[in-house]
Amino acid sequence: MSAVLGHHDDHAHDDHHHAPTGWRRWVFATNHKDIGTLYLLFSFAMLMVGGICAMGIRAELFYPGLQLVNPELFNQFTTMHGLIMVFGAIMPAFVGFANWMLPLQIGASDMAFARMNNFSFWLMIPAAIMLVASFFMPGGAPAAGWTLYAPLTLQMGPSMDAGIFALHILGASSIMGSINIIVTILNMRAPGMTLMKMPMFAWTWLITAYLLIAVIPVLAGAITMTLTDRHFGTSFFNPAGGGDPVMYQHIFWFFGHPEVYVLILPAFGIVSQIVPTFARKKLFGYASMVYATGSIAILSFIVWAHHMYTTGMPVTGQLFFMYATMLIAVPTGVKIFNWVATMWKGSMTFETPMLWAIGFIFVFTMGGFTGLVLSMAPLDQALHDTYYVVAHFHYTMVAGSLFALFGGFYFWAPKWTGVMYSEAKGKFHFWASLIFFNVTFFPQHFLGLAGMPRRYADYPAQFADFNMLSSIGAFGFGLMQVYFFLFIVIPMMRGQGEKAPQRPWDSAQGLEWEVPSPAPFHTFENPPKLDETATRVVS
Amino acid sequence: MTLGQKSQRHWRAVTHALANGIAGFAALLTTAAYAVNDLPGGPSVNGINLQPAASKIAEELHWLNYFILTICVVIFVVVFGVMFYSILKHRRSLGHEAQDLPEPLWVELGWTIVPFLIVIGMALPATKVLVAQKDTSNADITVKAIGMQWKWGYEYIKGEGEGIGFLSTLDPAQRELSNIGDHTNLPDDYLLKVDNPLVVPVGKKIRVITTATDVIHSWYVPQLGIKQDAIPGFVRDNWFKAEKTGTFYGQCAELCGKEHAYMPIQVKVLSAEDYSAWVQEQEKAMAALADDPNKTWELAALVKRGAEVYASNCMACHQANGKGGGPIKALDGSAIVRDDNIAMFTDVLLKGRLNGAMPAWSSLSDTELAAVMTYAKNTWSNRTGQAVQPKAVMALRGQ
Numbered sequence: 051m052s053a054v055l056g057h058h059d060d061h062a063h064d065d066h067h068h069a070p071t072g073w074r075r076w077v078f079a080t081n082h083k084d085i086g087t088l089y090l091l092f093s094f095a096m097l098m099v100g101g102i103c104a105m106g107i108r109a110e111l112f113y114p115g116l117q118l119v120n121p122e123l124f125n126q127f128t129t130m131h132g133l134i135m136v137f138g139a140i141m142p143a144f145v146g147f148a149n150w151m152l153p154l155q156i157g158a159s160d161m162a163f164a165r166m167n168n169f170s171f172w173l174m175i176p177a178a179i180m181l182v183a184s185f186f187m188p189g190g191a192p193a194a195g196w197t198l199y200a201p202l203t204l205q206m207g208p209s210m211d212a213g214i215f216a217l218h219i220l221g222a223s224s225i226m227g228s229i230n231i232i233v234t235i236l237n238m239r240a241p242g243m244t245l246m247k248m249p250m251f252a253w254t255w256l257i258t259a260y261l262l263i264a265v266i267p268v269l270a271g272a273i274t275m276t277l278t279d280r281h282f283g284t285s286f287f288n289p290a291g292g293g294d295p296v297m298y299q300h301i302f303w304f305f306g307h308p309e310v311y312v313l314i315l316p317a318f319g320i321v322s323q324i325v326p327t328f329a330r331k332k333l334f335g336y337a338s339m340v341y342a343t344g345s346i347a348i349l350s351f352i353v354w355a356h357h358m359y360t361t362g363m364p365v366t367g368q369l370f371f372m373y374a375t376m377l378i379a380v381p382t383g384v385k386i387f388n389w390v391a392t393m394w395k396g397s398m399t400f401e402t403p404m405l406w407a408i409g410f411i412f413v414f415t416m417g418g419f420t421g422l423v424l425s426m427a428p429l430d431q432a433l434h435d436t437y438y439v440v441a442h443f444h445y446t447m448v449a450g451s452l453f454a455l456f457g458g459f460y461f462w463a464p465k466w467t468g469v470m471y472s473e474a475k476g477k478f479h480f481w482a483s484l485i486f487f488n489v490t491f492f493p494q495h496f497l498g499l500a501g502m503p504r505r506y507a508d509y510p511a512q513f514a515d516f517n518m519l520s521s522i523g524a525f526g527f528g529l530m531q532v533y534f535f536l537f538i539v540i541p542m543m544r545g546q547g548e549k550a551p552q553r554p555w556d557s558a559q560g561l562e563w564e565v566p567s568p569a570p571f572h573t574f575e576n577p578p579k580l581d582e583t584a585t586r587v588v589s
Numbered sequence: 590m591t592l593g594q595k596s597q598r599h600w601r602a603v604t605h606a607l608a609n610g611i612a613g614f615a616a617l618l619t620t621a622a623y624a625v626n627d628l629p630g631g632p633s634v635n636g637i638n639l640q641p642a643a644s645k646i647a648e649e650l651h652w653l654n655y656f657i658l659t660i661c662v663v664i665f666v667v668v669f670g671v672m673f674y675s676i677l678k679h680r681r682s683l684g685h686e687a688q689d690l691p692e693p694l695w696v697e698l699g700w701t702i703v704p705f706l707i708v709i710g711m712a713l714p715a716t717k718v719l720v721a722q723k724d725t726s727n728a729d730i731t732v733k734a735i736g737m738q739w740k741w742g743y744e745y746i747k748g749e750g751e752g753i754g755f756l757s758t759l760d761p762a763q764r765e766l767s768n769i770g771d772h773t774n775l776p777d778d779y780l781l782k783v784d785n786p787l788v789v790p791v792g793k794k795i796r797v798i799t800t801a802t803d804v805i806h807s808w809y810v811p812q813l814g815i816k817q818d819a820i821p822g823f824v825r826d827n828w829f830k831a832e833k834t835g836t837f838y839g840q841c842a843e844l845c846g847k848e849h850a851y852m853p854i855q856v857k858v859l860s861a862e863d864y865s866a867w868v869q870e871q872e873k874a875m876a877a878l879a880d881d882p883n884k885t886w887e888l889a890a891l892v893k894r895g896a897e898v899y900a901s902n903c904m905a906c907h908q909a910n911g912k913g914g915g916p917i918k919a920l921d922g923s924a925i926v927r928d929d930n931i932a933m934f935t936d937v938l939l940k941g942r943l944n945g946a947m948p949a950w951s952s953l954s955d956t957e958l959a960a961v962m963t964y965a966k967n968t969w970s971n972r973t974g975q976a977v978q979p980k981a982v983m984a985l986r987g988q
Binding site (some may be wrong): 391395503 | 654712775
């Protein structure tokens with residue numbers, strides 16, 4: 051069977067005539083390719099739902115004054131946009147890539163725990179349904195911001211409990227997925243593929259998986275304490291009972307900061323695969339890239355209170371977190387320099403995956419610079435909770451994570467589907483997305499500097515023009531993703547397009563390119579014999 | 590028609606369409622810009638930078654912002670200059686062949702250590718400003734800003750104006766404008782105007798203590814360079830010193846529920862004389878609202894009122910049972926309290942004792958003092974049956 055929807059050519063697999071077809075294939079899926087496909091389709095659906103919430107926000111903010119929604123619903127859109135995008139779109143998308151690519155890249159036949167893999171995915175469906183259905187509960191969806199600060203969360207209706215339950219389930223799914231990834235990478239690499247010969251995408255996911263296992267339980271703690279404060283008479287965060295609202299922030303951000311590195315490290319891994327391919331040169335400074343990724347991950351545990359500079363921390367605390375946060379800029383910069391050095395004196399072509407990777411480097415770095423500005427505690431006093439922060443994290447998460455995901459899609463989808471996408475359409479998707487993205491979010495830096503706070507349903511009239519511009523950009527950006535799905539993804543899934551060769555990118559290195567396109571249902575059933583670079587199979 | 594003429598016609602049509610599109614777009618934007626103006630003390634139309642500084646801290650923040658921005662822009666230009674040069678020159682379409690570069694250790698060490706030093710260079714001025722921002726000592730006036738859903742309360746707790754307190758709420762007409770949603774006719778101070786602004790004198794260090802009654806809010810005034818979360822159950826402090834008179838606007842900066850966008854902050858900075866005049870006006874107004882000291886009270890009513898005054902002011906030291914403890918005198922059974930002649934009792938209350946170990950309670954009104962004295966005389970084992978009238982206290986004040 052190929053992994054494309056509906057195509058079943060199982061000539062070489064007579065012993066798999068019992069392999070399920072139809073709905074059973076998907077519900078009982080244990081094949082990493084099928085599960086990868088499920089994760090990717092799920093994450094795209096959530097991208098659309100989160101995008102609709104964003105359209106709600108930007109439509110209301112198009113003009114000053116309330117035209118479309120009341121402030122309660124607006125806050126629900128803001129909260130759900132964040133929760134859905136982080137937990138429903140970006141994280142599952144990277145897990146989808148991990149599922150598809152890690153066994154292929156390390157020469158393994160599948161993930162270590164194939165049935166737990168199925169459970170990890172299917173858990174997400176009821177969680178997502180609960181999260182989205184919360185809009186229809188009494189009082190509407192949670193409206194406390196995706197960060198769910200106490201004591202505001204104690205005032206929310208039953209949807210907050212549904213949201214907490216959904217987050218627990220999503221967290222459990224992430225933890226199981228991470229265990230799967232770590233065990234697979236550490237135990238199932240083909241002989242000869244030492245850790246320091248492993249593809250960067252595998253390294254970044256190995257490190258990300260450890261981050262997830264360390265911090266998701268902390269999130270679970272914070273939201274459980276919120277739940278018991280709401281219903282079981284505890285006062286962890288409720289000041290009326292002697293509780294401490296700031297403690298919630300500490301616990302949440304101890305999760306929250308490593309979480310944003312969870313959202314970006316796999317993106318770094320994807321970019322580290324694409325750039326060498328299209329520069330026709332090996333990745334510059336492979337060992338440094340590994341150490342830099344590890345440093346970023348370790349440092350990410352000691353910087354959390356930079357989200358809390360205005361809570362009234364003592365000076366020493368603020369200074370410590372400021373210095374630690376600024377320090378993360380160093381390994382991140384090292385990675386950027388290594389990518390540029392990979393391009394330097396290469397022989398570059400600019401097919402769509404490379405466009406996305408270069409776009410990532412350019413725009414993510416801008417997000418990194420605004421992060422450096424925000425890390426300065428005194429400046430953060432002016433910028434905290436303004437649109438400057440909103441601009442910063444959209445530059446890193448959209449122009450960062452999402453662009454890398456698109457790049458990875460264009461890069462690997464020929465292997466998944468067996469057909470090439472239309473290069474013209476791919477380039478159009480890229481340029482239009484890049485332009486609309488900047489139209490949406492660049493003005494938000496100005497809004498933040500000029501003093502517009504975030505999570506505001508209405509604003510002083512001086513902010514009107516930039517808000518309108520941002521909204522126009524947002525509509526365009528959203529439309530482009532619908533275009534992407536209709537004109538790139540669906541044709542490829544239907545098998546429409548030029549047949550993809552085994553190695554569609556002439557300089558692509560790695561074991562995933564040693565199998566046919568589309569990748570057969572089972573690959574590397576026996577561990578392959580590798581050459582000394584561990585990138586080629588030798589017979 | 591020649592090919593050249595056809596091509597010219599084509600490009601003229603395209604540029605014509607493009608120009609029309611841009612003009613139409615600009616018209617859309619300019620109609621949207623309608624008649625709003627910069628708000629002095631508040632946001633400017635299409636502002637792209639921090640608001641103008643009205644305090645030295647805000648000036649430092651401007652400087653820090655430019656400093657970091659400059660460094661970032663320089664690094665950006667250098668790094669992306671290299672990258673775009675490479676994109677232009679090191680292409681296969683130009684026939685450039687890939688060359689594997691040597692990877693000496695000094696390169697990796699170099700581009701680790703140099704950014705590290707740059708980061709240290711940025712951290713030094715930032716540290717200086719942060720330490721200054723957090724130094725709330727030696728304030729001239731201390732005010733408490735209390736965040737509530739969805740308005741601010743201000744209390745002047747130390748310095749000139751002590752005792753003044755009021756609520757500060759968004760102008761209801763503006764809240765109504767928001768609901769109406771007519772974006773073409775909004776005032777320059779839309780969503781920023783309050784009924785009672787915080788009033789402070791110019792050039793004086795104002796310590797702002799923030800707290801809240803329900804959820805987390807945040808007190809943010811851009812031009813004064815101040816933002817501090819208002820957290821229920823906690824008091825946090827910050828400070829500002831306005832370098833010029835005028836009105837400065839800010840907004841709540843922590844999501845606090847549905848009216849988060851509708852609880853602005855307005856700070857009116859007056860000259861020292863104007864401020865003193867305002868203080869006097871406020872105190873007169875407060876006194877006018879206070880109890881009429883000529884009223885004659887019933888015993889039971891005095892005791893009831895006195896219990897409230899006692900709980901708020903005296904109980905912490907003298908205990909609910911009136912027995913005090915250690916150096917704190919017992920009121921229960923006290924000869925001074927039970928004395929028919931209230932001269933000594935009143936003197937203790939008005940002037941305090943032992944250099945303020947027993948504070949002076951002259952800030953309480955005549956009615957409040959009379960009530961608490963009556964309460965003390967008629968509670969615990971004190972059963973004098975005596976009622977102290979406010980006018981009796983008033984007569985003894987000032988002696």
